Amino acid sequence: SAVISQKPSRDICQRGTSLTIQCQVDSQVTMMFWYRQQPGQSLTLIATANQGSEATYESGFVIDKFPISRPNLTFSTLTVSNMSPEDSSIYLCSVEGAGHGNYGYTFGSGTRLTVV
Amino acid sequence: GQQVMQIPQYQHVQEGEDFTTYCNSSTTLSNIQWYKQRPGGHPVFLIQLVKSGEVKKQKRLTFQFGEAKKNSSLHITATQTTDVGTYFCAGARSNDYKLSFGAGTTVTVRA
Structure with missing residues (x-):
């Protein structure tokens, strides 16, 4: 099975700033998915990232707030x-x-x- | 909105007892998956069920997929402290790769 390296593991940020999260996969994959899990809650899909095209966002999530990059088949950022x-x-x-x-x-x- | 309902939200179990968590979908699913998330951890894939009426076992865990492919259950026998965590079901509809996660059942075990 695939192995994913995600970083940072945690951060404390000031309001109004931005944070970029990185995910590196040890194999080439067509789609990468980004989820949000609020404390004690379930997982909500934010968007699907395909290499070579714009990410597809779920209802309630917009590109201006959660821009995604997918430069190759093993890497993505949110x-x-x-x-x-x-x-x-x-x-x-x-x-x-x-x-x-x-x-x-x-x-x-x-x-x-x-x-x- | 969420398409997969999961109950109970919390399950407090005496060590050695059995328990079951249930998932129900409003639509027919192509498959259902189960994940376990330990406290402070990330979801880890347990199993996928595809066929109507399918039953799969992993040691003390028994997974079932309903005949109509709209419901599923996870039954754990002889609960151990290592079973602590949140169990999520996640359903996929036909021709849709996206998963819809249930709310999860958080299990605590009394020794």
Whole structure:
């Protein structure tokens, strides 16, 4: 299964600033997914990042707030822009291929963001 | 909105007892997946069910997919302290790679 390196693991940021989260995968993957998990809550898909095209955003998430880059098949970044305390959350990247037969999803270790 | 409902939200279990968590979807799923997230950790894939009525076992964990492919359950027997964490189901609809996660069942174990 794929191995994902995600960083930073955590950060405390001032409101109004931006943070860029990076995910590096040890194999080439077509799609990378970015999720948000608010404290004690489930996972909400922010967007799907395809290499060579613009990311596809889910309802409630916009590119100006969460710009995504996907320069190649092993790397992606998510930026949380103009942060407010409401953006405090865990952000996770994910790719397909957690089990045999390439099904299931592997998650990065997450970025725990606190906005003060 | 969320398409997969999961209950109970919390499960407090005496060590050695059994428990079950349930997922229900408003639409027919092509497959359902289960994940475990330990406290402070990230979700880890457990299993995928694809076929109607499918049952799979992993040691003390038994996973079921309903005949209509709209519901699923995870049953854990003889709960151990290592079972602590949040269990999420996640469903995918046909022709849609995106997963819809349930709210999760957070399990605590009394020794």
